[in-house]
Amino acid sequence: MRCHTPPSIGGAPTDFRLDVYEDTPLADGRVIRGARTMARFIAYRAGEQGTMPPDFPRNDGQRDTLVNWWENGAPLGGLERNRLPRAELLSELSQADDELVTLEYEVSDADDDLVSGSVRVGDRVIAELVKNGRGSASINPATLEEGDHRIVATLTDDLSRRDVTMGTLVVRHADGNTAPDVTLGNSLFDGLLSDLQFPLNLTVTLSDPDPADALSFDISAFRGSEEVAIESGVAAVVGENVFSWTSAADLPEGPGWRLRIVASDGTASSTYESNRFYLSHQSTQLTYADVEPLLYEACAACHHDGEIPGPTAPNFIAGPDAKGNVDLLRGRLYRRVILERTMPPPSADAIAQREGLPWRALSAVELAIVGEYLLGGSPD
Ligand code: HEC
Incomplete structure (x- = not known):
């Protein structure tokens, strides 16, 4: 939980969270995967392989439990006497017209269940990926129509889901005009x-x-x-x-x-x-044909759409639109592979050896080629 819950820390990926059972669809179309979807990866990394959490592997009993859980369909389990999650507003509401209003709130659950959800003012979502504890979000009332807007938290503890009205934001504009x-x-x-x-x-x-x-x-x-x-x-x-x-x-x-x-x-x-x-203003003579074999040899062991280990790694190397995936992920590829050097992971060699997968590291020159290709806009 410490790393795999928003805000994720220690470089943990932001496209899944393990404090929530179901997937969370966001307003921009992205989906944050929950523990149910990630079950097979949890069982693999923390159970079978024991490489998660880093530095603090679970004991054998715990690892078996994770693998069993996945093999049995990753059930949620049911609690008959579940109590509902709560949310309350901590801020004193002002009626400021044009100034940004920051709403502070606290989410809790009497059963200590992990809660997730979102907060909206009227129909405007102001916070997604809400969780237990205190949080805050801002809205500019100048852009809201005059009138009363309910401040609502939509919460789930995975066993229930409900809307909690935390208060009302009253919006009055001095000149009756609403900002766009x-x-x-x-x-x-x-x-x-x-x-x-x-x-x-x-x-x-x-x-x-x-x-x-x-x-x-x-x-x-x-x-x-x-x-x-x-x-x-x-x-x-x-x-x-x-x-x-x-x-x-x-x-x-x-x-x-x-x-x-x-x-x-x-x-x-x-x-x-x-x-x-x-x-980037860099141009390049390189094409996808120059980097495809490099990406294949250094990355495809994990980034493919087949069986584990392709853990949570997106499939951008193999498959019908590998080039298109490289375009979509261009910025992240550059950040992870060139700037941060966090991809391939330091454990790649060991993982590949244990799984009997073909894998090799890129040389400094090959890395420079990949870097130039990405900075040049990843041409076809
Ligand atoms: C040993 C397995 C392994 C190898 C080899 C590997 N990766 Fe990864 N990669 C992962 C895993 C697991 C993740 C998801 C977790 C993370 O983001 O750290 C990931 C995530 C990424 C991401 C982030 C994707 C996103 O949507 O945020 C990028 C970009 C990436 N890898 C690029 C590469 C490239 C390029 C190579 C080859 C040069 C490579 N990786 C080699 C396992 C691997």
């Missing part, structure tokens, strides 16, 4: 953006409950105090606006860039900030 809300639909900024990706279509979604408002938005890229305008004063409509970002040539190369979109209705504005991305 803005989000970016692209998830591309989870990683590495290279010149090859341009022109890049940005999908900006705006909402504004005031029907008469004329909307506009400004897009810029920023990093610390550096800020470069991408497009200013774009006229816009409620709903999706697709905007073509033609080139990032005027942005210095490097990590830590984010996109900022400020939406305005002429009276009030609100701001969206994207995840960080690494911007």
Whole structure:
């Protein structure tokens, strides 16, 4: 639990959590896998193989229990007298109009069950991956319609699921105007953006409950105090606006860039900030044919879609769209393999030997080839 629950620590992957039995679908379409889905990997890594938790292997009895649990279909088990999870608001609610309101809450369970869920204000989700204990989330009331908005936590302890109303946020705007809300639909900024990706279509979604408002938005890229305008004063409509970002040539190369979109209705504005991305201006003569054999030899032992050990490793090497997977994961590949050197894991050699799998480490030159290929935008 210490590592495999949000926020995950020690480099633990963020696409699963083991404090929850079922999978958790997120608003952006991602799915955080729960213990039921991960059962086979839990049984393998912590049970059979004993390489998890790192440094603190379980004893034989515990390992057998995990393997038995999986072999028997990873049942949840039932508790007849389950008590329901609770959530309460710790913040005093203000009625601030334009300032960000931070709501603090506490989630608990009388049975000490592990709880997960989300918190929303009206129909706006402000926190996902909620868990036992204290948490907080912010919302800008300027972007909410005037009126009373219920603050609701949707909670599950895996045996029950329910909505808990924690309070009400009363929103009044001095001039009766609601600010537009803005989000970016692209998830591309989870990683590495290279010149090859341009022109890049940005999908900006705006909402504004005031029907008469004329909307506009400004897009810029920023990093610390550096800020470069991408497009200013774009006229816009409620709903999706697709905007073509033609080139990032005027942005210095490097990590830590984010996109900022400020939406305005002429009276009030609100701001969206994207995840960080690494911007690369590097070009390359390399193609996928140059790196495919390297990835295959150094990675496919684990990253394939067959039997264990392919533990929680996504299948980006073999399979019908291996190249497409490399594009999708370009940023993560670069981070894990080149920047952090956490992939392949240090245990790769031992695992491969024990499982009798063909595997070899990449040489420094081969790593440089993979790095150049990724920075160059992973061309076909
Ligand atoms: C010994 C097995 C093994 C080998 C070999 C291996 N990996 Fe992994 N990889 C894993 C496992 C297990 C995970 C999931 C856990 C994690 O993220 O650490 C993973 C995760 C990753 C991730 C993160 C994926 C995501 O969605 O966040 C990337 C990227 C990755 N590996 C790249 C590589 C590359 C590239 C190679 C070869 C150069 C490689 N790995 C070799 C086992 C392996």
